[in-house]
Amino acid sequence: MIGYTKSTTVPSSLKRGVRANTDNCDAYDADPTAYTKGVAKFDISNGIYGTDVVKRRLKADQHDKCGFCEAIFDANVAGDVEHYRPKGAIDTGGGKIYPGYYWVGYAWNNLSYACPDCNEYRKRDRFPLAVEGARARSHHDDLTKEEPLLIDPYGEADPRQHIVFRGEAPIGLTPQGTITIELLALDRTTLGRDRLLYLETLSVLYESVVLLENDVRPDAVDFVARVRAQLAAAVLPNAKFSAAAADHLTACAAGKTYLPT
Ligand SMILES: [Zn+2]
Incomplete structure:
Protein backbone atom coordinates (compact mmCIF):
# COMPACT_ATOMS: atom_id res chain seq x y z
CA MET A 1 0.00 0.00 0.00
CA ASP A 152 -6.60 5.96 3.95
CA PRO A 153 -4.65 5.75 0.67
CA TYR A 154 -5.27 9.50 0.34
CA GLY A 155 -4.68 10.32 4.01
CA GLU A 156 -2.01 12.44 5.58
CA ALA A 157 -0.12 9.46 6.99
CA ASP A 158 2.17 7.60 4.61
CA PRO A 159 0.96 3.97 4.43
CA ARG A 160 4.61 2.95 4.10
CA GLN A 161 5.12 4.03 7.72
CA HIS A 162 2.50 1.49 8.77
CA ILE A 163 3.05 -1.53 6.51
CA VAL A 164 6.28 -3.07 5.19
CA PHE A 165 6.88 -6.23 3.19
CA ARG A 166 9.08 -9.20 3.98
CA GLY A 167 9.07 -10.89 0.62
CA GLU A 168 5.44 -11.14 -0.49
CA ALA A 169 4.13 -10.89 3.09
CA PRO A 170 2.82 -7.57 4.45
CA ILE A 171 3.83 -6.80 8.04
CA GLY A 172 2.04 -4.26 10.22
CA LEU A 173 4.35 -1.84 12.02
CA THR A 174 1.56 -0.05 13.86
CA PRO A 175 -1.99 -0.88 15.04
CA GLN A 176 -3.28 0.86 11.89
CA GLY A 177 -1.00 -1.25 9.71
CA THR A 178 -1.91 -4.52 11.42
CA ILE A 179 -5.64 -3.85 11.36
CA THR A 180 -5.57 -2.66 7.73
CA ILE A 181 -3.83 -5.88 6.69
CA GLU A 182 -6.35 -7.95 8.63
CA LEU A 183 -9.44 -6.01 7.57
CA LEU A 184 -8.57 -6.05 3.86
CA ALA A 185 -6.85 -9.46 3.99
CA LEU A 186 -3.82 -7.94 2.27
CA ASP A 187 -2.10 -11.25 3.03
CA ARG A 188 -4.74 -13.30 1.20
CA THR A 189 -3.50 -16.29 -0.72
CA THR A 190 -4.34 -15.09 -4.24
CA LEU A 191 -2.72 -11.72 -3.70
CA GLY A 192 0.35 -13.24 -2.05
CA ARG A 193 0.76 -15.63 -4.97
CA ASP A 194 0.68 -12.78 -7.51
CA ARG A 195 3.13 -10.72 -5.46
CA LEU A 196 5.45 -13.70 -5.03
CA LEU A 197 5.57 -14.44 -8.78
CA TYR A 198 6.31 -10.79 -9.46
CA LEU A 199 9.05 -10.53 -6.81
CA GLU A 200 10.68 -13.70 -8.09
CA THR A 201 10.90 -12.07 -11.52
CA LEU A 202 12.45 -8.98 -9.93
CA SER A 203 14.96 -11.22 -8.16
CA VAL A 204 16.06 -12.70 -11.48
CA LEU A 205 16.46 -9.21 -12.95
CA TYR A 206 18.43 -8.09 -9.89
CA GLU A 207 20.71 -11.13 -10.05
CA SER A 208 21.26 -10.51 -13.77
CA VAL A 209 22.62 -7.07 -12.99
CA VAL A 210 24.91 -8.42 -10.28
CA LEU A 211 26.17 -11.12 -12.63
CA LEU A 212 26.85 -8.85 -15.59
CA GLU A 213 27.54 -5.39 -14.15
CA ASN A 214 31.31 -5.70 -14.73
CA ASP A 215 30.96 -7.20 -18.21
CA VAL A 216 32.34 -4.68 -20.71
CA ARG A 217 30.94 -6.29 -23.86
CA PRO A 218 28.67 -3.69 -25.51
CA ASP A 219 25.69 -6.07 -25.59
CA ALA A 220 26.12 -6.82 -21.90
CA VAL A 221 26.44 -3.12 -21.01
CA ASP A 222 23.27 -2.38 -22.96
CA PHE A 223 21.45 -5.32 -21.34
CA VAL A 224 22.42 -4.25 -17.83
CA ALA A 225 21.26 -0.70 -18.53
CA ARG A 226 17.87 -1.97 -19.70
CA VAL A 227 17.46 -4.23 -16.68
CA ARG A 228 18.44 -1.42 -14.32
CA ALA A 229 15.76 0.73 -15.96
CA GLN A 230 13.18 -2.02 -15.39
CA LEU A 231 14.14 -2.33 -11.74
CA ALA A 232 13.98 1.43 -11.28
CA ALA A 233 10.50 1.48 -12.87
CA ALA A 234 9.29 -1.29 -10.56
CA VAL A 235 9.44 0.95 -7.49
CA LEU A 236 7.71 3.98 -9.01
CA PRO A 237 4.17 4.84 -7.82
CA ASN A 238 2.68 3.77 -11.14
CA ALA A 239 4.06 0.22 -10.88
CA LYS A 240 1.95 -2.61 -9.49
CA PHE A 241 2.94 -3.83 -6.03
CA SER A 242 5.48 -0.99 -5.83
CA ALA A 243 5.75 -1.09 -2.02
CA ALA A 244 6.50 -4.82 -2.00
CA ALA A 245 8.93 -4.34 -4.91
CA ALA A 246 10.78 -1.52 -3.14
CA ASP A 247 11.15 -3.47 0.10
CA HIS A 248 12.20 -6.60 -1.79
CA LEU A 249 14.87 -4.83 -3.84
CA THR A 250 16.17 -3.10 -0.69
CA ALA A 251 16.49 -6.53 0.90
CA CYS A 252 18.25 -7.88 -2.22
CA ALA A 253 20.75 -5.01 -2.08
CA ALA A 254 21.42 -5.88 1.59
CA GLY A 255 22.07 -9.49 0.61
CA LYS A 256 18.84 -10.75 2.20
CA THR A 257 15.91 -12.59 0.76
CA TYR A 258 12.58 -13.24 2.36
CA LEU A 259 11.23 -15.27 -0.54
CA PRO A 260 10.73 -19.00 -0.12
CA THR A 261 13.67 -20.97 -1.51
ZN1 LIG B 1 -7.39 -4.42 -3.91
Missing part, protein backbone atom coordinates in the same frame (compact mmCIF):
# COMPACT_ATOMS: atom_id res chain seq x y z
CA ILE A 2 1.26 3.46 -0.89
CA GLY A 3 -0.19 6.95 -0.61
CA TYR A 4 -1.72 8.85 -3.50
CA THR A 5 -2.39 12.51 -4.19
CA LYS A 6 -5.92 13.31 -5.26
CA SER A 7 -6.68 15.71 -8.11
CA THR A 8 -7.67 19.07 -6.71
CA THR A 9 -10.49 19.60 -9.21
CA VAL A 10 -13.68 17.96 -7.99
CA PRO A 11 -15.28 15.86 -10.77
CA SER A 12 -18.31 17.58 -12.26
CA SER A 13 -20.85 14.90 -11.30
CA LEU A 14 -20.04 15.28 -7.60
CA LYS A 15 -21.24 18.88 -7.75
CA ARG A 16 -24.76 17.45 -8.06
CA GLY A 17 -24.05 15.74 -4.78
CA VAL A 18 -23.87 19.06 -2.93
CA ARG A 19 -27.62 19.60 -3.25
CA ALA A 20 -28.38 15.93 -2.63
CA ASN A 21 -26.27 16.07 0.52
CA THR A 22 -28.07 19.15 1.80
CA ASP A 23 -31.37 17.33 1.30
CA ASN A 24 -30.03 14.30 3.19
CA CYS A 25 -28.82 16.43 6.09
CA ASP A 26 -32.21 18.18 6.26
CA ALA A 27 -33.98 14.80 6.23
CA TYR A 28 -31.80 13.60 9.09
CA ASP A 29 -32.51 16.72 11.15
CA ALA A 30 -36.25 16.28 10.60
CA ASP A 31 -36.23 12.80 12.18
CA PRO A 32 -32.82 11.71 13.53
CA THR A 33 -34.24 8.70 15.41
CA ALA A 34 -35.61 7.11 12.25
CA TYR A 35 -32.12 7.19 10.72
CA THR A 36 -30.16 6.12 13.79
CA LYS A 37 -32.53 3.16 14.23
CA GLY A 38 -32.07 2.21 10.59
CA VAL A 39 -35.79 2.54 9.90
CA ALA A 40 -35.13 5.32 7.38
CA LYS A 41 -32.11 5.02 5.08
CA PHE A 42 -30.38 7.37 2.73
CA ASP A 43 -30.16 6.65 -0.96
CA ILE A 44 -26.60 7.73 -1.76
CA SER A 45 -26.77 7.69 -5.54
CA ASN A 46 -24.22 5.72 -7.51
CA GLY A 47 -25.29 7.92 -10.42
CA ILE A 48 -23.55 10.82 -8.66
CA TYR A 49 -20.52 9.39 -6.84
CA GLY A 50 -19.86 6.41 -9.12
CA THR A 51 -19.96 8.02 -12.55
CA ASP A 52 -17.39 7.33 -15.26
CA VAL A 53 -15.83 10.76 -14.74
CA VAL A 54 -15.26 10.08 -11.03
CA LYS A 55 -13.88 6.62 -11.66
CA ARG A 56 -11.60 7.80 -14.47
CA ARG A 57 -10.17 10.57 -12.28
CA LEU A 58 -9.53 8.21 -9.36
CA LYS A 59 -7.98 5.61 -11.68
CA ALA A 60 -5.67 8.28 -13.09
CA ASP A 61 -4.72 9.49 -9.60
CA GLN A 62 -3.99 5.88 -8.56
CA HIS A 63 -2.25 4.84 -11.78
CA ASP A 64 -5.02 2.28 -12.45
CA LYS A 65 -4.17 0.46 -9.21
CA CYS A 66 -6.39 -0.62 -6.34
CA GLY A 67 -5.84 1.91 -3.57
CA PHE A 68 -5.42 -0.83 -0.99
CA CYS A 69 -3.61 -3.79 -2.56
CA GLU A 70 -1.76 -2.07 -5.45
CA ALA A 71 -2.97 -4.70 -7.94
CA ILE A 72 -3.70 -3.66 -11.52
CA PHE A 73 -6.79 -5.75 -12.07
CA ASP A 74 -9.10 -4.03 -14.54
CA ALA A 75 -8.27 -6.33 -17.44
CA ASN A 76 -10.42 -8.95 -15.71
CA VAL A 77 -12.94 -7.13 -13.56
CA ALA A 78 -14.26 -3.58 -13.15
CA GLY A 79 -13.20 -1.65 -10.06
CA ASP A 80 -15.35 0.20 -7.56
CA VAL A 81 -15.56 3.79 -6.43
CA GLU A 82 -14.98 3.09 -2.77
CA HIS A 83 -16.09 5.13 0.25
CA TYR A 84 -13.38 5.34 2.89
CA ARG A 85 -16.00 6.16 5.52
CA PRO A 86 -18.94 3.85 4.70
CA LYS A 87 -21.95 5.74 3.44
CA GLY A 88 -24.93 3.60 4.51
CA ALA A 89 -24.03 1.78 7.73
CA ILE A 90 -21.00 0.96 9.88
CA ASP A 91 -20.24 -2.67 10.63
CA THR A 92 -18.49 -2.83 14.02
CA GLY A 93 -18.09 -6.59 13.88
CA GLY A 94 -20.69 -6.87 16.62
CA GLY A 95 -23.53 -5.27 14.70
CA LYS A 96 -24.37 -2.38 12.43
CA ILE A 97 -24.52 1.29 13.31
CA TYR A 98 -26.89 3.45 11.27
CA PRO A 99 -27.08 5.64 9.28
CA GLY A 100 -23.38 5.55 8.37
CA TYR A 101 -21.38 8.53 7.13
CA TYR A 102 -24.14 9.78 4.80
CA TRP A 103 -22.83 13.35 4.80
CA VAL A 104 -19.58 12.34 3.09
CA GLY A 105 -21.31 10.01 0.62
CA TYR A 106 -20.57 12.48 -2.18
CA ALA A 107 -17.37 13.98 -0.75
CA TRP A 108 -14.42 13.82 -3.14
CA ASN A 109 -12.01 13.37 -0.23
CA ASN A 110 -13.90 10.25 0.91
CA LEU A 111 -13.55 8.36 -2.37
CA SER A 112 -10.94 6.05 -3.82
CA TYR A 113 -10.69 3.35 -6.48
CA ALA A 114 -10.51 -0.24 -5.28
CA CYS A 115 -10.68 -3.80 -6.53
CA PRO A 116 -13.82 -5.82 -5.70
CA ASP A 117 -11.82 -8.22 -3.54
CA CYS A 118 -10.60 -5.45 -1.22
CA ASN A 119 -13.79 -3.39 -1.27
CA GLU A 120 -16.81 -5.62 -1.76
CA TYR A 121 -15.58 -8.80 -0.12
CA ARG A 122 -13.29 -7.46 2.63
CA LYS A 123 -13.81 -3.88 3.68
CA ARG A 124 -17.54 -3.56 3.02
CA ASP A 125 -19.00 -1.38 5.80
CA ARG A 126 -16.19 -1.78 8.28
CA PHE A 127 -14.47 1.31 9.63
CA PRO A 128 -12.85 0.62 13.02
CA LEU A 129 -11.70 3.45 15.27
CA ALA A 130 -9.15 3.52 18.08
CA VAL A 131 -11.84 5.04 20.34
CA GLU A 132 -15.37 3.99 19.43
CA GLY A 133 -16.84 6.75 21.58
CA ALA A 134 -15.26 9.37 19.32
CA ARG A 135 -17.19 8.17 16.27
CA ALA A 136 -19.06 10.88 14.37
CA ARG A 137 -22.70 9.83 14.09
CA SER A 138 -24.16 12.71 12.09
CA HIS A 139 -23.19 15.76 10.06
CA HIS A 140 -23.19 17.74 13.32
CA ASP A 141 -20.20 15.77 14.66
CA ASP A 142 -16.49 16.39 14.09
CA LEU A 143 -14.72 13.82 11.90
CA THR A 144 -11.31 15.10 13.00
CA LYS A 145 -11.86 13.68 16.49
CA GLU A 146 -11.87 10.15 15.07
CA GLU A 147 -8.72 8.03 14.97
CA PRO A 148 -9.39 5.59 12.12
CA LEU A 149 -7.59 2.26 12.25
CA LEU A 150 -8.02 1.73 8.51
CA ILE A 151 -5.30 3.46 6.51
